[in-house]
Amino acid sequence: MSQMTSARRRVNTRALTVTAMFSAVAFVLMFLEFSIPVVIPSFVKMDVSELPALLAAFGLGPVYGVVVCLVKNLLHLLVTTTGGAGELGNFLLGACFILPAGLIYHMHKSRKNAIIGALVGAVIMALMSIPLNYYITYPVYSNFMPIDAILGMYQELRPSTNSLLECLMIFNAPFTLAKGLIDAALCFLIYKPLSPIIHGRR
Template identity: 80%
Template sequence: MSDPNTTTAGSIRTGRRTRVRALTVTAMLSAIAFVLMFLDFAVPFMPSFVKMDVSELPALLAAFALGPVYGVVVCLVKNLLHLLITTTGGAGELCNFLLGACFILPAGLVYQKLKSRKGALLGAIVGAVVMGLLSIPLNYYITYPIYTNFMPIDAILELYRAIRPSANGLLECLVTFNAPFTLLKGLLDVALCLLIYKPLSPLLHGKV
């Protein structure tokens, strides 16, 4: 007969090792996400100050491997690190975190309920759609009001009109430009995640 105290102590040690591993993987993925923020690039259908990057990819990996909360933590940490070098008063970092959380949280929650490749695909797509939709109010009420402290709203709108002269007002620009762009960004993260998650899974789950 096994000793209950020995069993309990073993469970506690196992739980501690699991938490330490989860925190270590989260820190590693946060650092990678921070680096990926610098590997951004312009796209022809967006103003020059809006760049594409795949820095939500490590957060998506964390959400699938460790749980949605860890994924959101990766989004938070990468933006806190980027806040140390920001030149936009934190507007970009705040929006990036909020949109990242809107993407990662639904994706991770769906995957928790449906732990399969189809569940991962469904969750990630749901997260990308939620992020795309919520990019409109988040940008309209939070990000751009902060940006206007650095660039007049008329100057911002002119950058959109350089691409689509008939663009009329910030809200229309967010609907016709930013929402599709944000959705595309999320779907790019989804595609990359599905390509690399399985090969990385043993490392993320501490099985190597």
């Protein structure tokens, strides 16, 4: 019994250590953001900070992946310029992506299920980006930049756009989907080399 308890403690300690490591990497990746002004206004940035969370969800479990999303945004609150709204939106969208991806994969661990989980998670995140941005993120941004100015930036790309909801559906949702797919593709590329670190194997 004591050996089993000791083994569980080692597993839990490793899981927490890996989760902390992934959270730190995710926090750093949040700063490596860039704009793609040809396809979406420049204030909407692309980053791959959900990648460590997806690795944690597949390697350790969906809860650990969500914890990575939470911790990176709690750390980012120390340097926030959005009053916490950006971090809240980022966490909720990340959870919408990571949780279903991890749950589907852990129902039956296979490469096929990992791909299905990542695709489902990316689609859910893209769909949820519409209400989350509409009711949480953009109302706060409007305190720093008038809605008319925000719409104007979208209209530079598509002059017929005339409402925030339309902007979120036409621009933000596909952009968010692409972001999730990029995270998933990178995850599949590097998961195997990182597997020994995640699972504590030599």
